[in-house]
Amino acid sequence: MKKIVSLIIALALCLGLCACGAAGTTAATGTDSASASSKPSNRLEEIKSRGYIEVATEPYFVPFEFIDSAKTGDEQYVGVDIEIAKYIASKLGVELRIVPLEFSAVLAGITTGKYDLAISALAYSPAREENMNMSEGYYFEEDSGGYGFLVRSEDKDKYTSLDSLKDAVVVTQSGSVQESLVNDQVKAYKEFKRVSSMTDGFLMIGEKKADVCVCDVQNGQLYADANPGYSLCVTDFRFTVDESMEGTRIGIPKGEQELTDFVNQCVEELIAQKKITGWYSQYSDYAKSLGIK
Amino acid sequence: MTKLVNLWIKYYPVFLRGLGGTLALAGITVFFGSILGVLIAMMRMSKLRGLRGIAGVYTAVLRGTPILLQLYFFWLGLPKIVPVKLSDTTCIVVALVVNSSSYVSEIIRAGIGAVDKGQWEAARSIGLSESHVMRKVIMPQAIKNILPALGNEFIVMVKETSLASVFFVGELMTAYQSVQSTTFLAIQSLTIVGIIYLALTCVLSKCVSLFEGRLRVSD
Numbered sequence: 463m464k465k466i467v468s469l470i471i472a473l474a475l476c477l478g479l480c481a482c483g484a485a486g487t488t489a490a491t492g493t494d495s496a497s498a499s500s501k502p503s504n505r506l507e508e509i510k511s512r513g514y515i516e517v518a519t520e521p522y523f524v525p526f527e528f529i530d531s532a533k534t535g536d537e538q539y540v541g542v543d544i545e546i547a548k549y550i551a552s553k554l555g556v557e558l559r560i561v562p563l564e565f566s567a568v569l570a571g572i573t574t575g576k577y578d579l580a581i582s583a584l585a586y587s588p589a590r591e592e593n594m595n596m597s598e599g600y601y602f603e604e605d606s607g608g609y610g611f612l613v614r615s616e617d618k619d620k621y622t623s624l625d626s627l628k629d630a631v632v633v634t635q636s637g638s639v640q641e642s643l644v645n646d647q648v649k650a651y652k653e654f655k656r657v658s659s660m661t662d663g664f665l666m667i668g669e670k671k672a673d674v675c676v677c678d679v680q681n682g683q684l685y686a687d688a689n690p691g692y693s694l695c696v697t698d699f700r701f702t703v704d705e706s707m708e709g710t711r712i713g714i715p716k717g718e719q720e721l722t723d724f725v726n727q728c729v730e731e732l733i734a735q736k737k738i739t740g741w742y743s744q745y746s747d748y749a750k751s752l753g754i755k
Numbered sequence: 756m757t758k759l760v761n762l763w764i765k766y767y768p769v770f771l772r773g774l775g776g777t778l779a780l781a782g783i784t785v786f787f788g789s790i791l792g793v794l795i796a797m798m799r800m801s802k803l804r805g806l807r808g809i810a811g812v813y814t815a816v817l818r819g820t821p822i823l824l825q826l827y828f829f830w831l832g833l834p835k836i837v838p839v840k841l842s843d844t845t846c847i848v849v850a851l852v853v854n855s856s857s858y859v860s861e862i863i864r865a866g867i868g869a870v871d872k873g874q875w876e877a878a879r880s881i882g883l884s885e886s887h888v889m890r891k892v893i894m895p896q897a898i899k900n901i902l903p904a905l906g907n908e909f910i911v912m913v914k915e916t917s918l919a920s921v922f923f924v925g926e927l928m929t930a931y932q933s934v935q936s937t938t939f940l941a942i943q944s945l946t947i948v949g950i951i952y953l954a955l956t957c958v959l960s961k962c963v964s965l966f967e968g969r970l971r972v973s974d
Contacts, residue, residue, distance in 0.1 A: 522936030562923040688939035
């Protein structure tokens with residue numbers, strides 16, 4: 463009898479806790495929107511009034527964003543995307559705060575509206591667009607070389623088309639545009655593995671845990687060059703990417719139209735000034751200097 | 756091998772900073788986790804059924820869900836509940852502290868439970884009050900069970916904190932991520948980090964067993 467009573471009490475407490483939790487969150491979001499409507503009318507105004515902008519990024523992707531360990535604080539984050547973030551912040555006249563996170567956490571941080579922007583070499587995908595606003599593309603694959611396969615050198619002639627993947631173990635970063643390319647275009651594969659970071663995918667090729675890594679070819683080439691011991695190479699195959707899906711974009715919390723417009727304006731200016739392609743080659747060289755001989 | 760050495764020469768400050776971060780994170784977690792854990796353990800052993808129930812559910816939830824899930828949950832949920840602005844690191848530390856407290860409370864409960872029941876009966880029968888028995892008879896013996904287990908909890912935490920690298924809390928796995936992403940040398944940086952972890956846990960468990968030996972002297 464005692465046991466039953468204590469079980470019931472435990473259950474009641476559980477429900478109570480859940481209810482409290484739910485009430486707490488709704489109350490919090492309630493006040494959030496209330497204060498948002500009373501003071502700044504949208505996120506753009508809010509950023510201006512609080513005086514800083516928080517940009518989430520996964521700083522493990524050369525040359526878009528990476529870490530110069532010789533520096534400290536926000537200075538250690540360098541790369542094309544960081545330059546864009548700096549440009550946006552200075553145009554707004556606010557302080558830039560970089561929030562380094564793992565890629566899946568970057569996406570979660572922007573879809574939940576925890577951070578203002580995600581500038582982490584995000585590629586466009588329809589699923590992504592459903593959960594966040596996306597800017598115009600700021601970096602296009604024709605500048606880099608597109609998406610292709612990284613394989614071991616002995617397989618260079620083996621994997622040259624989508625059909626050739628039917629006997630291959632394919633790997634790519636989970637949540638990336640490469641993953642949706644595989645899902646949409648590759649009809650048959652032996653196995654499809656997903657990893658949290660693209661460099662883990664490259665590593666799996668080198669260690670023979672997978673045969674083909676679907677990647678950005680320049681990024682893949684950088685890895686192949688840094689690890690001659692693995693003898694990796696990028697094959698000639700390139701994915702055909704729908705034009706509307708092209709371009710690397712900036713993620714903005716859903717529904718923030720004013721902020722999206724502002725970001726688009728910044729992107730347009732940077733493209734017109736040909737800044738982004740310049741930064742791309744500048745930071746590719748920078749990244750090479752951080753490697754070891 | 757030469758690459759490994761060169762990598763260490765060029766990036767050792769990053770790894771050492773990561774080591775410092777790991778130690779600090781584990782230290783803070785176990786310290787505050789112990790304080791919270793004592794409270795939870797007291798609740799679990801309390802005479803009030805309500806308190807016992809709350810503490811029971813608390814430990815069941817925290818020990819029954821993966822720590823990575825808890826980290827995500829606190830990272831997203833905590834700033835929504837707490838009115839002041841929290842940094843990501845704070846959220847993660849709170850999550851680790853809460854998680855650790857559930858394990859510490861069990862350590863304490865088990866430590867007290869392991870003291871022979873006859874001790875309590877004997878002390879009561881010679882006329883000591885309940886609180887007196889607890890403080891002067893049970894606790895001194897229970898401490899001997901609890902402290903080494905707390906040391907082991909610290910060692911476990913050293914390893915668990917690696918999960919915080921998802922949120923870029925500066926510790927050893929974050930150091931690994933930063934180095935391997937710029938140098939593209941994953942195996943080498945992983946080896947360095949692995950050696951550091953192993954050396955650290957070996958030294959710590961040696962300390963714990965020495966300490967345990969000292970506590971056993973009076974037995």
